[in-house]
Amino acid sequence: MTFGIEAASFYAPSLYLEIKDLAEKRGIEPAKLEKGLGLHKMGLPDVHEDAATFAAEALLKLITDYQINPKDISRIYIGTESALDAAKPTASYAMQMVEKYLENEFGERCFKNCDVVDMTFACIGAVDALHNSLDFVQANPDKKAIVIASDYAKYELSSPGEYTQGGGAVALLISSEPNLIEIENKWGVATESVFDFFKPRRQFKKEDLKESPENFPDKIEIFTDEPVFDGHYSNQCYQDRIREAYQHYKEITSTTKPYENWRYLIFHLPYAFHGKRVFTEIYSLENGISFDTLEEQKSVAKSEEYIQFINSKIEKSQRASSEIGNMYTASIFMALLSAFQSSYDENEDLSGEEIGFLAYGSGSKSKVFAGKVSPKWKKVVSKWNLFETLKNRLAIDFNTYEKLHRKQLEHSVNPDYNGFGLDRIELENPVLKGARYYQHK
Numbered sequence: 088m089t090f091g092i093e094a095a096s097f098y099a100p101s102l103y104l105e106i107k108d109l110a111e112k113r114g115i116e117p118a119k120l121e122k123g124l125g126l127h128k129m130g131l132p133d134v135h136e137d138a139a140t141f142a143a144e145a146l147l148k149l150i151t152d153y154q155i156n157p158k159d160i161s162r163i164y165i166g167t168e169s170a171l172d173a174a175k176p177t178a179s180y181a182m183q184m185v186e187k188y189l190e191n192e193f194g195e196r197c198f199k200n201c202d203v204v205d206m207t208f209a210c211i212g213a214v215d216a217l218h219n220s221l222d223f224v225q226a227n228p229d230k231k232a233i234v235i236a237s238d239y240a241k242y243e244l245s246s247p248g249e250y251t252q253g254g255g256a257v258a259l260l261i262s263s264e265p266n267l268i269e270i271e272n273k274w275g276v277a278t279e280s281v282f283d284f285f286k287p288r289r290q291f292k293k294e295d296l297k298e299s300p301e302n303f304p305d306k307i308e309i310f311t312d313e314p315v316f317d318g319h320y321s322n323q324c325y326q327d328r329i330r331e332a333y334q335h336y337k338e339i340t341s342t343t344k345p346y347e348n349w350r351y352l353i354f355h356l357p358y359a360f361h362g363k364r365v366f367t368e369i370y371s372l373e374n375g376i377s378f379d380t381l382e383e384q385k386s387v388a389k390s391e392e393y394i395q396f397i398n399s400k401i402e403k404s405q406r407a408s409s410e411i412g413n414m415y416t417a418s419i420f421m422a423l424l425s426a427f428q429s430s431y432d433e434n435e436d437l438s439g440e441e442i443g444f445l446a447y448g449s450g451s452k453s454k455v456f457a458g459k460v461s462p463k464w465k466k467v468v469s470k471w472n473l474f475e476t477l478k479n480r481l482a483i484d485f486n487t488y489e490k491l492h493r494k495q496l497e498h499s500v501n502p503d504y505n506g507f508g509l510d511r512i513e514l515e516n517p518v519l520k521g522a523r524y525y526q527h528k
């Protein structure tokens with residue numbers, strides 16, 4: 088019996104900013120962002136969108152595109168680091184939105200007996216949800232699980248993270264009918280606790296508060312959706328963890344150079360070119376190339392052989408990332424969709440090919456695993472139209488972007504949107520203060 092991904096769907100935020108507009112306003116050379124990091128557009132949520140609406144959109148699309156009966160789903164596990172509440176899971180909001188939408192067709196509370204939960208470990212939380220769900224379907228081959236990766240990658244204005252923002256969701260149906268890709272349940276794992284990127288409950292001093300400090304206690308704690316991070320250190324942690332997890336994968340699978348057998352290498356992509364930049368280390372170790380400095384490592388990336396390797400095994404997975412930006416937990420799965428969609432568009436046959444995954448979550452952990460493409464993959468991919476769909480987003484100008492970022496807009500940029508949206512947040516009723524209410528329009 089085989090297990091893996093039976094079907095997949097995605098949702099990209101409805102707005103975007105051209106990266107060259109950001110570069111111009113911030114005084115950054117556009118070529119650095121476009122040719123250095125591979126960024127073209129940055130996906131941004133409208134006022135009514137958040138990680139819960141992204142997840143609901145991807146979930147609904149999965150159900151309708153592949154004619155899934157929601158009552159057949161035993162689990163919905165969401166990987167996210169953009170939770171809207173520290174107790175009530177984002178999964179419960181997304182599930183409720185879809186339940187309401189499907190009420191006419193399936194009756195009230197169609198997910199009544201479904202186990203829903205969030206999993207958080209920065210960008211790797213949805214890979215953890217996949218790992219867990221595969222174990223679940225292996226133990227219960229007649230059951231199906233849904234994994235959703237959903238996030239909004241937001242950084243402080245004018246910070247070095249600003250040009251690596253983005254967001255969106257990918258939903259995966261996990262079962263014993265892996266019509267897209269069978270996942271080999273063997274996981275190389277590497278973990279180390281570090282502070283490369285995190286979202287602490289930040290402590291503020293009274294004098295830091297601009298408005299009415301007398302109303303606040305001496306110190307307050309708040310959650311922030313913008314991370315504390317050290318970009319170059321996070322790159323190093325990413326490189327170290329994937330090297331360690333890859334080594335572990337080799338040990339547990341008794342393989343010597345697994346990457347050579349992989350048709351595609353699918354990375355967590357915080358920006359489009361990250362995978363190809365950091366893989367130079369593993370590539371060099373595997374091929375007996377030694378380097379002592381970062382400059383020497385970079386020279387590996389310029390070799391004819393490495394460029395050919397990138398063009399054949401990584402480039403197609405980068406294409407969607409260039410158009411959307413960082414999707415945190417969803418980035419690795421969007422890289423997979425991008426590679427599949429590109430091969431589909433170019434009429435390539437991937438049946439039976441092996442695909443390798445190199446996942447990373449700050450804080451920090453990496454998982455390396457692999458899968459085999461199903462002979463039925465084209466039927467699954469035929470529902471996506473990934474690159475066409477991305478063309479239908481609405482472009483916004485820089486001023487609108489800054490206002491959205493600062494939460495200064497009261498109404499949606501696109502008031503005629505069609506989909507799930509935040510309707511209101513309860514502010515008065517003391518026993519419901521902060522409750523979020525959504526609707527579909």
Ligand SMILES: CC(=O)CC(=O)SCCNC(=O)CCNC(=O)[C@H](O)C(C)(C)COP(=O)(O)OP(=O)(O)OC[C@H]1O[C@@H](n2cnc3c(N)ncnc32)[C@H](O)[C@@H]1OP(=O)(O)O
Nearest residue numbers: 118119122123124210247248251318319321322325357449
């Ligand atoms: C957050 C997660 O999602 C989890 C993770 O993966 S952690 C690892 C990634 N970390 C992050 O994404 C954190 C947020 N982002 C950041 O901190 C920063 O944006 C970053 C670290 C990702 C990039 O930092 P930066 O200082 O702006 O860029 P830098 O690392 O110098 O790279 C710029 C590239 O553009 C190239 N470049 C510069 N000017 C150029 C030009 N005019 N033409 C062409 N290329 C140019 C540089 O040569 C360099 O490429 P190479 O190193 O391959 O030669």
